[in-house]
Amino acid sequence: MQYHSLLITGGAGFIGSHVIRHLLQAHPEVRIVNFDALTYAGNLENLRDVEGDARYTFVKGDIRDRALVERTLREHGVDAVVHLAAESHVDRSIANPMEFLETNIMGTASMLHAAREVWGDRKDVRFYHVSTDEVYGSLGEDGLFTEETAYDPRSPYSASKASSDHLVRAWHHTYGLPVVISNCSNNYGSHQFPEKLIPLMIRNVRDERPLPVYGEGLNVRDWLWVVDHAAAIDRILTAGENGRTYNIGGLNEWRNIDLVHLLIRLVDERLGRLAGHSERLITYVKDRAGHDLRYAIDATRLATELGWTPSITFEEGLGATVDWYLANSEWLDSVTSGSYRSYYEQQYGAR
Ligand code: NAD
Numbered sequence: 001m002q003y004h005s006l007l008i009t010g011g012a013g014f015i016g017s018h019v020i021r022h023l024l025q026a027h028p029e030v031r032i033v034n035f036d037a038l039t040y041a042g043n044l045e046n047l048r049d050v051e052g053d054a055r056y057t058f059v060k061g062d063i064r065d066r067a068l069v070e071r072t073l074r075e076h077g078v079d080a081v082v083h084l085a086a087e088s089h090v091d092r093s094i095a096n097p098m099e100f101l102e103t104n105i106m107g108t109a110s111m112l113h114a115a116r117e118v119w120g121d122r123k124d125v126r127f128y129h130v131s132t133d134e135v136y137g138s139l140g141e142d143g144l145f146t147e148e149t150a151y152d153p154r155s156p157y158s159a160s161k162a163s164s165d166h167l168v169r170a171w172h173h174t175y176g177l178p179v180v181i182s183n184c185s186n187n188y189g190s191h192q193f194p195e196k197l198i199p200l201m202i203r204n205v206r207d208e209r210p211l212p213v214y215g216e217g218l219n220v221r222d223w224l225w226v227v228d229h230a231a232a233i234d235r236i237l238t239a240g241e242n243g244r245t246y247n248i249g250g251l252n253e254w255r256n257i258d259l260v261h262l263l264i265r266l267v268d269e270r271l272g273r274l275a276g277h278s279e280r281l282i283t284y285v286k287d288r289a290g291h292d293l294r295y296a297i298d299a300t301r302l303a304t305e306l307g308w309t310p311s312i313t314f315e316e317g318l319g320a321t322v323d324w325y326l327a328n329s330e331w332l333d334s335v336t337s338g339s340y341r342s343y344y345e346q347q348y349g350a351r
Pocket residue numbers: 009010011012013014015016035036037038039040041042043061062063064083084085086087088089103107130131132133161183184185186187188193
């Protein structure tokens with residue numbers, strides 16, 4: 001690895017914690033600062049296994065606090081930023097859009113401005129922006145998003161991420177800041193806050209609570225194991241070309257309703273219940289406003305240029321994921337013990 005001191009924003013969140021764990025394991029010489037505001041989605045519990053590592057430091061801070069970001073970049077001699085901090089849940093962006101614009105757009109602008117203030121015109125540095133395939137909008141029955149697909153974001157979340165991508169490119173073209181961007185499909189794995197589909201369904205099957213399926217459950221997502229995403233980020237950070245965008249996907253499309261059936265089977269099996277026991281919990285609820293029909297990624301560029309492909313099958317990854325949540329019931333209960341209520345509960349009340 002050509003970078004020595006990395007600043008990871010949002011490292012206490014779902015993907016960020018996997019990225020930190022992966023980079024510390026893969027690069028013995030690297031030092032990492034985790035810069036995170038610890039919102040409802042950030043949890044230092046996610047990094048218990050690395051907190052004793054002398055190469056790892058945590059700084060509690062908001063990416064919009066430019067003075068603190070600049071001070072942290074200087075104090076730690078940071079030569080690469082991996083920017084993941086964001087508000088990340090589409091339903092919340094529908095309920096509370098301004099928070100998303102402030103964190104995702106102004107927060108990214110603040111990070112870019114701070115990096116330029118501290119790095120000046122240095123070329124031996126890198127600003128890596130982690131983004132989503134949702135910036136490309138919604139697909140019909142066929143087709144895949146490529147890096148050339150025109151942006152067409154349709155939710156406050158995806159519009160805020162699209163804006164942040166544009167800012168990163170603007171800093172590259174205007175100021176020559178060395179940047180890379182990746183746009184990734186839906187991640188699954190351990191430590192994901194249980195408001196997103198997979199951990200929410202696992203938790204609700206465990207607790208025999210209703211399983212809210214939006215609309216008819218026919219929307220399609222392309223699921224990628226978060227550990228494979230972390231490995232892809234490592235490849236792009238170390239070998240990606242400045243100014244270039246890389247799509248990351250799992251080649252693994254599932255209709256929501258089919259995935260819910262699969263999760264019911266996996267959880268019921270592990271809890272020693274009769275086959276089909278939890279099917280009765282499926283509850284069709286009012287569709288999400290502006291619900292994108294289908295996302296699917298063509299990750300050819302990443303495979304051909306940087307040699308990355310997913311390392312495990314969905315069956316293996318999902319099985320391991322279900323095992324993790326059931327073995328870490330305390331984690332599931334503690335992260336949802338505060339003011340958290342799922343979008344479904346907010347809309348329809350707990351049943
Ligand atoms: P997450 O919600 O689990 O974690 C976000 C982290 O950012 C939390 O630790 C939170 O405390 C921190 N954060 C939020 N606002 C902050 C602020 N103002 N200052 C500092 N820290 C702040 O999110 P995630 O699912 O891990 O996603 C990480 C990144 O990856 C996001 O940029 C998201 O857009 C992108 N992404 C996610 C997915 C996915 O499937 N989860 C897919 C593609 C891209």
